[in-house]
Amino acid sequence: MITNLKIIWNTILMAFQELRVNRMRTFLSLLGITIGIFCIIAVGASTDSLENNIRTQVNALGSDVIYIQKWSWGGGNGPYEWWKFLNRPEPTYREFQSLQSKTKAADKLAFVYTVNNQRIDYGDNYLQGITMMAVTQDFGGMQDLKIQSGRYFSPNETNGNTAVAIVGAKIWQPFFLTPEAALGKTIELQGHRLRIIGALQAYGQSMVDAFLYDEMIILPFFTSREIIDERSQGIDPMIMVKARPGVSMDELTGEVRGEMRALRRLQPRQEDNFALNQLSMITGNLEKMFSVISVSGDAIGIFALIVGVFGIANIMFVTVKERTSMIGLKKAIGAKQNIILLEFLIEAIILCIIGALIGIGLVYLLTFALTHQFHFTVYLSATNIIHGILFAVISGIVAGIIPAWFASRMDPVVAIRS
Secondary structure: OHHHHHHHHHHHHHHHHHHHHHHHHHHHHHHHHHHHHHHHHHHHHHHHHHHHHHHHHHHHHHEEEEEEEEEOOOOOOOOHHHHHHOOOOOOOOOHHHHHHHHHHOOOEEEEEEEEEEEEEEEEOOEEEEEEEEOOOOHHHHHOOOOOEEEEOOHHHHHHHHOOOOEHHHHHHHHHHOOOHHHHEEEEEEEEEEEEEEEEOOOOOOOOOOOOOHHEEEEEEHHHHHHHHHOOOOOOOEEEHHHHHHOOOOHHHHHHHHHHHHOOOOOOOOOOOOOEEEEOHHHHHHHHHHHHHHHHHHHEEEEEEEEEHHHHHHHHHHHHHOOHHHHHHHHHOOOOHHHHHHHHHHHHHHHHHHHHHHHHHHHHHHHHHHHHHOOOOOOOHHHHHHHHHHHHHHHHHHHHHHHHHHHHHHHHHHHHHHH
């Protein structure tokens, strides 16, 4: 046993010595393995990071929230039937009030509408392209509003038509530089003076852009109604319904659908004239896309690995040829066929593991750069690293098995003479 371990250890040392002596040959042989492992791990890290970021964003926006709207977010597997949605009535504040009093499966409800392309003035300066959002009181408890400085609306402010506002980063940054400096300042929206009581932190770009908070000014519902009524042309109001703890989305959806049909007096055979949207409708399509990307990346990586395997097999055949006399001497002094076989297999596996480690290192540098450059968290999981090393070991076995078999089957007399 000790003798076998010594032989294996000497084989490992000899493999590293060969790598140092034939650096160019080693580099060219490892290139295919490195590229293949890099592709597989990079795609795995990217898709895992995208999925993790999307799930985090969905949880922040409310994975247990139903959005009652005129327009559906998805048209199913067929074409988007926009003509069906065009003449639907908009959700109304009265429907919101009725659902608020009747829906037992709901924990919180909010009435929300947005108006795009607004102008905000502060002194002699102004901003255009801002979105005004009107919300009722429960909105703050349904969404993960990251208020960096200040606070959310009080019930008195929401119900009392108070001229207050919460602003996004693209509003307070150009006007006031810091969120703290924005508090208490008065800005104007369509001639209405609004006092800032809260400033949101910068959200950045999101894969699930349900609300673009950075460029929003959020107002209490009754305050915004004085500026732009939700019944105006082109406004798309919605009712948000959050499930009670322990209530499934199917149960909540069934109850909300029944209440809305009753409110709109729809007959049993009539189709719904409203949409019950959920964020899972968006993320489901995105996850399918990520699955396709992952499979495509794995296919590219496997093709690169095949090229790498041929490269490693080639260098192993050359190595066997160079060490023919040494193989003969080892067999002449009693080395068994399985030891010779194991020696060359280990050397091939080491070559592939080195290529895998280089590929993993390149992926780590890439994830570090992307995370700091684009403020998008990309991480390299232990699972992806293990997969990469496992692929490398399998590649080493496949690449080295035939040359190792030829080496182990050599006749010692012929080998020594050569």
